[in-house]
Amino acid sequence: MNRNDKARKYRDLPLGILGVFILVIFILLFVLAPKTTRGFHIEETSRMRNEFTVSWGSQKQTMTLPGSIKNPEKEVITMTTTLPEKTEYSVNSILVYSRQSRIKIYQAGEMIYDSGEAATTPYPLAYGSFWNSVRLKPGWQGEELKIEIQPMFAQSAVSGYLPAVYLGSESSFLYMVLENGALAAGQSLLLILLGLYFAFMGAFFEHQKKTDSLCFLGFFAIDVGAWMLLESHVLQLFMSRLAVYSFFEYITYDLMPIFIVRFLLSYEEFREKKYMKLLYYSGIAIVLALLLAAITGHGYLFRTQIAVQIYIMVSLVCFIIALISLRKGKKRFQDRRLIHGIWILIVSTICEFIQFFLINRGESGVILRMGLLIFIGYLGITLMQEGRKLRAGDYETAALAAMAYKDGLTGMANRAAYEADKTKLEGQQNTAVIVMVADMNGLKFINDQYGHASGDQAICTVGEMMQQAFDQIGKSYRIGGDEFCVLAEGIEMEQFEKVCQSFLRNMEQIQSEYPIEVAIGVEHGVSKNMDDIFKSADATMYQCKMKMKEERNHTGRNRQ
Incomplete structure (x- = not known):
């Protein structure tokens, strides 16, 4: 290290110390500082913690919500409780999340809300999953609240799902949905911006050898970001066509494994493996078949998601086989960062499946989102760096080629x-x-x-x-x-x-x-x-x- 490098190192050290100090204070404030709403008067929202009488078919059970039951026959679920006599904050509405079900809400025996039948145009549609904000009639205190749920599908995530019920006002519900989805929405917007940047740079500026890789990583990032934004349910506040919302929520999820396989096929070492090409084309065929089944009324996108989940599992197996073969091959694969990125994606997806199917389906999604963020950011930065190195090499090669064809004395062609x-x-x-x-x-x-x-x-x-x-x-x-x-x-x-x-x-x-x-x-x-x-x-x-x-x-x- 020369003298100038040492001077620059010590010159930047105080700024680095200041940055670390600011970060530590921010973390302490974020974790320990009291929560206040002095800037705006934000009304409170609370989950109803009193017991509900839950009945379905010939069965009845008393429990607090949220919860789950076994209801493979898709019996109508009735949840009954008494609204509180008084609250410490302004309440005029309730909020319930419906998952692929029709919901009816009764106050003192009178129906005040019906989510309605599932749409049949332009083709048979499922109910979708979304928030239902319902205004209570005046004098609701101490009255009976009854919620009827008609599940559309027999899967336990739908037929056995008992949602939490929230008390508050519509403005407080809006704030709650925005607050709960803010982190995921922020991550998704970051991914979409990164994806647009990667795709743009790959298409117009990066080295030709990295164009495909950067473009399809960008498309993958845009798709993942759109899916995360839809999953956060923040967009639901601004969309009236919930059928369109639900469609894009499923289709963005379905396209994710296809984009990641296409990204890997931008590398010659993966293109040489016939099963990777077969995996790519079969993914397109599966999604196309699911869409055709949906529009012809032979299968709802929700019900046929199992096909996509199986495809994802098969993809993970193919990725592992490919990585092992690259490690054992005669020609060692030099892109270690890509291998690390793929392993991050594999591990996070497996952990997500374990969380979703075996532990707690309601809290799933966090591990996968973090894995996808790390994968896209890590490989995107890597590809940009490699592209710059290749461009620098091209400039050097071009300069050497120009020198090879130039007479050193006269500057003429030689x-x-x-x-x-x-x-x-x-x-x-x-x-x-x-x-x-x-x-x-x-x-x-x-x-x-x-x-x-x-x-x-x-x-x-x-x-x-x-x-x-x-x-x-x-x-x-x-x-x-x-x-x-x-x-x-x-x-x-x-x-x-x-x-x-x-x-x-x-x-x-x-x-x-x-x-x-x-x-x-x-x-x-x-x-x-x-x-x-x-x-x-x-x-x-x-x-x-x-x-x-x-x-x-x-x-x-x-x-x-």
């Missing part, structure tokens, strides 16, 4: 560039081309009499004059010590000869302590005969060089 351009022209077969070969006269004389620095300057002068003359109609090259060349395509010979004459006149007008002369030879033809054209131009240049030498001998200017 022999390698000429050979590359010649090969391209030869591939075009019958393109009309003109080749001019040029060679300096007397470079040895300049080097011997005036020094090699003057010789280099003379070469640079010729190169500069050639580029000024010919770069508008072709490309100039330095192909040897004092040898130059011009390639032009699609140019009339008459026009090219005029430029040659102008170039020679400009050379004669150069003011220098030593003479700078150039012999040239020009030939034209079609690009498939590039070597023959060059040889012919070179022979013409040699004849010109000999003629110029004879003229110097005749006038007494005898030099090499």
Whole structure:
């Protein structure tokens, strides 16, 4: 570590200490500070903790809510209690969460709410799961409250679900739903923004090798964020079409495993595994079949979710097999961060299934959300970093390639560039081309009499004059010590000869302590005969060089 790095390290240390100090104080305040609502008058909400008489079929039970019963026959569930005589806060409504059931609410024997039949247009729909806020009639204190629940499905999560009942006002219920869903909604909005950013960067800015990976990770993040936002039930406060809400809640969940499999297929090591491709296409087929079953009335999306859950379990098995095969393969998979990310996803999903099916279904979702957040954030940052490294490598490669085709002394294109351009022209077969070969006269004389620095300057002068003359109609090259060349395509010979004459006149007008002369030879033809054209131009240049030498001998200017 050099001196500047050490200075920067110690310069940033106090800022880091300040940041940690602020974070510690924030955590202490968040955990220990008393909760107040002095900024706004937020009315209280409370869960009814008195006992309910719950009856279904021939059975009856007394319990506090929420709870659960065994009701595989989908019998109508009746929950009866007495409303409190008085409360310490303003109460004019009750709040009940319904899960794929029709709910009727009675106050003192009079029905005050009916969630209604399930919709049948545009195709048979389930009831959906949502909050029901019901205003009580005046004088409700001490009256009987009866709630009837008609489950739509036999699954225990529906037919045996007994929701909690809350007392309060509609404004307090809104606050409760927003408060309970704020964390999940915040996480979901973060994921959606990250997904949009990843997809945008992958599509337009990142390295080509990472485009698919970043785009589909972005699509996966958007889908997960949308699902989490719907699961938070915050959007329910702003949507009147609950059927649309319910549809997107299921479809976003169904698409998650498909997007993650497609993301993995953006890596060659996973594309090579046929079962991964089969997994991807079968996922699309399953979701398509579920949608067709729903719109034709042969299966509600809620009831057919078991197919998606089985698909997720099969996907996890395939992921584990793939990771094991990559570890044991002859060619070790180098992307360790991807492997770590996949294991995080596998473990969090398995824990979520254990929580959902075996422990407490009502509190499920937290582990999966955290796993998805870590997976998307971890791999998104990794892909961005890898993309930047690849772009930097491309820039370096491009710079080295440019240097490989550039003459270090004159800045002109060099022999390698000429050979590359010649090969391209030869591939075009019958393109009309003109080749001019040029060679300096007397470079040895300049080097011997005036020094090699003057010789280099003379070469640079010729190169500069050639580029000024010919770069508008072709490309100039330095192909040897004092040898130059011009390639032009699609140019009339008459026009090219005029430029040659102008170039020679400009050379004669150069003011220098030593003479700078150039012999040239020009030939034209079609690009498939590039070597023959060059040889012919070179022979013409040699004849010109000999003629110029004879003229110097005749006038007494005898030099090499």
